[in-house]
Amino acid sequence: MYNMDDCFATEAVCVWLRSMKETYPYTFEYQEKEPTEPSEEDIEKVKAKAIEQGHEPKVLYGVERTVVAVHGKVIEDNRGVMRLLDNVHQVIPIGRSYKLASKTYKESNTEVKIKDLVVGGKELAFIAGPDSAEYQEQTLETAEAVVQAGGNGLRGGAFKPRTSPYSFQGLGEEGLVLLKEAADLHNLPLFSEIMDVQHLEMMEKYVDVLQIGARNMQNFKLLEAVGESKLPVLLKRGMSATLEELLLASEYILTRGNENVILCERGIRTFETATRNTFDINAIPYLKMNTHLPVIADPSHGTGANNLVAPIALAAIAAGADGLLIEIHPRPDEALCDGPQALTPPELTDLGKKVSSMAEVVGRSLKT
Secondary structure, three states, X not given: OOOHHHOOOOHHHHHHHHHHHHHOOEEEEEEOOOOOOOOHHHHHHHHHHHHHOOOEEEEEEOOOEEEEEEEOOOOHHHHHHHHOOOOEEEEEEOOOOOOOOEOOOOOOOOOEEEOOEEEOOOEOEEEEEOOEOOOHHXXXXXXXXXXXXXXXXXXXXXXXXXXXXXXXXXXXXXHHHHHHHHHHHOOOOEEEEOOOHHHHHHHOOOOOEEEEOHHHOOOHHHHHHHHOOOOOEEXXXXXOOOHHHHXXXXXXXXXXXXXXXXXXXXXXXXXXXXOOOEOOOOHHHHHHHHEOOOEEEOHHHHHOOHHHHHHHHHHHHHHOOOEXXXXXXXXXXHOOOOHHHOEOHHHHHHHHHHHHHHHHHOOOEOOO
């Protein structure tokens, strides 16, 4: 007999309960409407239903309630069925919906190595570049500016998912050629967005990291495809996605065998209209506490305004981000896409110095 009401009374009982929570992800709880125990018939019905669903039930008898702990993968439909049984008061999920991304699965933080860059290590990732590759002079000039600012990664788009079909859609493979040329010149790892499963083989020839953009965070076929790639994946949070949905999206990649996943907070859509998006600073420490995957921040998309990029970038590092993803353009007023949120090369250099100082405060580093 286990006294469920004394779960905080002794450390020994608390340890046992924590262990049970790890083993039994869901419980089916009886709570008496009258001061009597649920009947054995009621309990046997729950156990039989659990076995029928392919689970292993274990009955825990308490002073005021009886709990049937269920081991195994429990889907929402099965929980709904359990709620319909006689005398079932609550069906309580104990484990997390995401598994491989959880710190329960892996306590040590994952470090993703890309050329000379390690994302998730002590040194911060300072990744910058144009929203879109436009022409050779622009990509070469941008890559040079990234290096001068202390950057250790080049970002750039060749395929652009735009809200309007009339907006610039990117140069496609031609853009990848330009970006790879600029990245290779400075031995920078190249981050670029993939939009279609059909592009995977082509993109693997040019890029070092496959980026999944906000609009494709729940493109499950694409997630599965990059999960089978040998390249690391940068997964951006969807503009209306919860953190649980972001982590579940990462599970699609992880379950296919690709463990090199980097999460990115890039702002979400709220009722606020003063900025392009609302940058969710809470997301960074929450993710760092609950997942072993590295987390970086994109304050460019998170704010949509170049004068807000620096303060949000510094706040993200202070909150525990493993790096930054910044948009720059040598001439933002001429940019074909997202010019208002792009920093100039001198502004990126200034930000690099500030990030380096902030890194020291939080026990990290950035070589500038």
